[in-house]
Amino acid sequence: MDVEDIEIQLFVRAMQLRHGHDFSDYAPASLKRRVLQLVQTHGTGTISELNRRVLHEEGFVGHVIQGLSVPVSEMFRDPQVFRALREKVLPVLASYPQINIWQAGCAQGQEVYSLAILLEEAGLYERSRIYATDFNDAALAAAGEGIYAARDARDWSRNYLEAGGTLSFSDYYSARYDFIKLDKRLRRNVTFFNHNLVTDVVFCEAHLILCRNVLIYFNNTLQDRTLGLFRDSLVRGGFLCLGTRENIDFSPAASGFTDVDHALRIYQVGGIGARPLTR
Amino acid sequence: MSRHDAIVIGCSAGGLTALQRLLPGLAPNLTAAVIVCCHTGSADVSLLVELLARVSALPVAEALERSHITPGMVHVAPTGYHLLIEEDHYFSLSVDEKVAWSRPSIDVLFQTAADAWRERLVAVLLTGANSDGARGLAAVRRAGGHAVVQDPEDAESDIMPRAGLEIAGADACLPLDAIAAHLNSLCLP
Known part of the structure; x- marks a missing residue:
């Protein structure tokens, strides 16, 4: 199994156990993209370092939720x-x-x-x-x-x-x-x-x-x-x-x-x- | 048993003409799935699907969310959404922010396809006026997949293939008219 995929699973567990947010039934491909985007945005280098901040850093979960929720739309789209x-x-x-x-x-x-x-x-x-x-x-x-x-x-x-x-x-x-x-x-x-x-x-x-x-x-x-x-x-x-x-x-x-x-x-x-x- | 299960193709400016020349050359008995991401100005992809279906050797349809990716068929990314490949070879969509000013983005398709098919993937980068697809092509090569880039000298717009060669390199750099035969040789038994 790919190391990144292991890290994603740990991320999902950390969000669930530490913060009560369950992403385990999200579509995997886009979840992975968004998690990797968070790694970039916050300059953590690896998903494991992101996980450390999710677990230990007060208030960091807000940024994570921001990165994982439905993005900007437009008025009268379609x-x-x-x-x-x-x-x-x-x-x-x-x-x-x-x-x-x-x-x-x-x-x-x-x-x-x-x-x-x-x-x-x-x-x-x-x-x-x-x-x-x-x-x-x-x-x-x-x-x-x-x-x-x-x-x-x-x-x-x-x-x-x-x-x-x-x-x-x-x-x-x-x-x-x-x-x-x-x-x-x-x-x-x-x-x-x-x-x-x-x-x-x-x-x-x-x-x-x-x-x-x-x-x-x-x-x-x-x-x-x-x-x-x-x-x-x-x-x-x-x-x-x-x-x-x-x-x-x-x-x-x-x-x-x-x-x-x-x-x-x-x-x-x-x-x-x-x-x-x-x- | 063919060595490659899927072919992903990315293009932008000049892409329609390029696809109309490439798709007729694919072998009708090809068992690889073909997935196309072409930036178009139009709000609806149905016209592109119709134009490609007229000339393609294989059946062409819009890639449908949650549907299984059919071998021997050309699937076209819908406009306004990123097209992603799940590891169990189903399509999914997202409305995440544009990548390289594009949605659908070739990078997103190539990167997720690389995760799903690894070394059994062929990625093709054709004519285009921006650098979308180059990072995706690098991901395909890192995963062991085969990268084909249209010869920039031969491309209607050379920015996309040049960016691909610069950032990812290629296993084959060919003029458009040689690409179909190359894909057939990679994918036929």
């Missing part, structure tokens, strides 16, 4: 997905007196604000509640701030229009120096909190769950567990939206979902053709 949410999903959600949405793995919050804008423009935001979760506290804090680099605003404006935005993206932020700050009114019905998909359980009855490009970092076992968690969190007829290249065909838990738009990975729980749920 605009056609947001267009489909606007056209196919929100009209159904409009029939509920109270709409609960779970953004799982919200990272720095770009998709949370995209969603809030979508709901605002559909006239549904007042009766919506967005639960935005991540296991990375630093990302959650950044998401709550809603401050992003101004250089991204131009791409995001284009995304916004392609997603069917009815106003101008610049109506939603104020620019200062090299940063944009999103209107804090977009946050009024958002609750940010720490939730770990690996270990935590159902916490709400959701009508829509967005979790894009998070499951790609999990192995089949953890993907299946997470999809089961989503299925159990959704009301009958509730929607799930994943990343456009994610593949859930091998997951037993996926049998509870039917396609709303397969190409865009929008699913519905307990729709026509779904097998009966065993809970």
Whole structure:
């Protein structure tokens, strides 16, 4: 066995036993890349030296979590997905007196604000509640701030229009120096909190769950567990939206979902053709 | 039994034309899996897949997350994601930061493929206008794999093959039209 692979296993054990973070069901290839990236960033030379700091150095685990969690996204990434949410999903959600949405793995919050804008423009935001979760506290804090680099605003404006935005993206932020700050009114019905998909359980009855490009970092076992968690969190007829290249065909838990738009990975729980749920 | 189980190919500027010349030359009975990472400007890889499928001797499809890597088939990395090879020879994807301004990155594909196939891997670096792939090629050679670089004099854009030769060196440096035959000789029984 490769020395590096032994070191990675020790790293996973150290994170688990010392800090209670379980990465053992992450997809191995990308986990290895990220751990090697941490070695570079922190100049530890070897994974073993990284492990020593994980075990002995107070506060170092925060940097490690930062390096191992879902990276930066963009506003209205894959605009056609947001267009489909606007056209196919929100009209159904409009029939509920109270709409609960779970953004799982919200990272720095770009998709949370995209969603809030979508709901605002559909006239549904007042009766919506967005639960935005991540296991990375630093990302959650950044998401709550809603401050992003101004250089991204131009791409995001284009995304916004392609997603069917009815106003101008610049109506939603104020620019200062090299940063944009999103209107804090977009946050009024958002609750940010720490939730770990690996270990935590159902916490709400959701009508829509967005979790894009998070499951790609999990192995089949953890993907299946997470999809089961989503299925159990959704009301009958509730929607799930994943990343456009994610593949859930091998997951037993996926049998509870039917396609709303397969190409865009929008699913519905307990729709026509779904097998009966065993809970 | 062939000596090599997989061929990974990386290219950027001029890559489509180069692949359209290389793929028709591969033997139709090749049992190695072929995996292509080509930087394209477009948001969707389906056009690239279609153009390659028209000329390729082997079937061509987009590399699908969590799917098993099929021998004798050309798999193309989707746009906007890094394509990684798991040790059990399945594909996985990531949206980690760009590497050498690229996602998919050739380095990421080559490095993970080197871990998965070791000496049973062939890596091919073709035309391109940046240095993505050079570090990946070095990883392939360290793991005992076979590195092929397109002759820079012959490449539409010589930056990528030159960077490959400089950083990793190569087991073979060939003009484009000689590469398919070389791959066939490495991979056929």
